[in-house]
Amino acid sequence: MTKAKALVITGNGTNCEMEAAHACRLGGFDEARIAHIAELLTGEVSLDDYHFLNLTGGFLDGDDLGSAKAQANRLRYAAVEGKEERLVDQITRFIADGKLILGVCNGFQLLVKMGMLPALSGNYLNQTVTLTYNECGRFQDRWCYLKVDADSPSLYTKGIEGGVYLPVRHGEGKFLVDDAKTLDAIEGKHLACLKYSDKNYEAATMEFPENPNGSINAIAGICDETGRIMGLMPHPEAFVHRTQHPRWTREELPEEGEGLIFFKNAAKYVKENF
Numbered sequence: 001m002t003k004a005k006a007l008v009i010t011g012n013g014t015n016c017e018m019e020a021a022h023a024c025r026l027g028g029f030d031e032a033r034i035a036h037i038a039e040l041l042t043g044e045v046s047l048d049d050y051h052f053l054n055l056t057g058g059f060l061d062g063d064d065l066g067s068a069k070a071q072a073n074r075l076r077y078a079a080v081e082g083k084e085e086r087l088v089d090q091i092t093r094f095i096a097d098g099k100l101i102l103g104v105c106n107g108f109q110l111l112v113k114m115g116m117l118p119a120l121s122g123n124y125l126n127q128t129v130t131l132t133y134n135e136c137g138r139f140q141d142r143w144c145y146l147k148v149d150a151d152s153p154s155l156y157t158k159g160i161e162g163g164v165y166l167p168v169r170h171g172e173g174k175f176l177v178d179d180a181k182t183l184d185a186i187e188g189k190h191l192a193c194l195k196y197s198d199k200n201y202e203a204a205t206m207e208f209p210e211n212p213n214g215s216i217n218a219i220a221g222i223c224d225e226t227g228r229i230m231g232l233m234p235h236p237e238a239f240v241h242r243t244q245h246p247r248w249t250r251e252e253l254p255e256e257g258e259g260l261i262f263f264k265n266a267a268k269y270v271k272e273n274f
């Protein structure tokens, strides 16, 4: 069987690469390589050799120009040394080859600013949505209840009943769209796979602090129409074991954290399809 290989990009201010690589391994990937962005730009590491690309959280370029904006331009326009291609050509090929991309927090901001989500009608380099300053005007560091849309094509949320409880930590998590048509398409195609909700996962909410940033339609995460590319503000890699839960000493919890399912689903998909 093919070895399931995950790649986690670091550098320029990411800070969740160790957790993301750990979650990939726990989830079933045979290999999880942490590569500095410079290794991709010099051609030492190629996306072609991996199945699952992780764009992790952090403070890329210190959030200057808006979170992930500079890195979005870098990934879209930078050339790969010694090759007749840009990094974005590798990324486009990666998607065309049926591979997987997960962007968490700063990585989600990066995906939307590159135009890779929601990528309506398969147009992967056209920005139609953004993530900007939290409505409350402050950085938010808290745990959130996230309702899952069971009809979403996202492969990462398959099998989740009701919702998941995960931490958020961001200053720019408010999801916005360019116009009503984009929002209608996102909702109509069930691409808004995660929404901030009440603790019973019954209804999406605009109430603070359950909705920590004022995201339109309480959107916390979206995927593309293939379900293989997903971005979310909460951190699934930060809850892979029960001791990461804020009340683990007081509540009876299963050994496995609720975020691990995202990585298990990704590994399962790779093993079944490559």
Ligand SMILES: NC(=O)CC[C@H](N)C(=O)O
Residues within 6 Å of the ligand: 056, 057, 058, 059, 060, 063, 067, 104, 105, 106, 107, 169, 170, 171, 172, 173
């Ligand atoms: N945890 C993160 O990835 C934070 C993302 C970004 N720096 C923000 O504050 O919005």
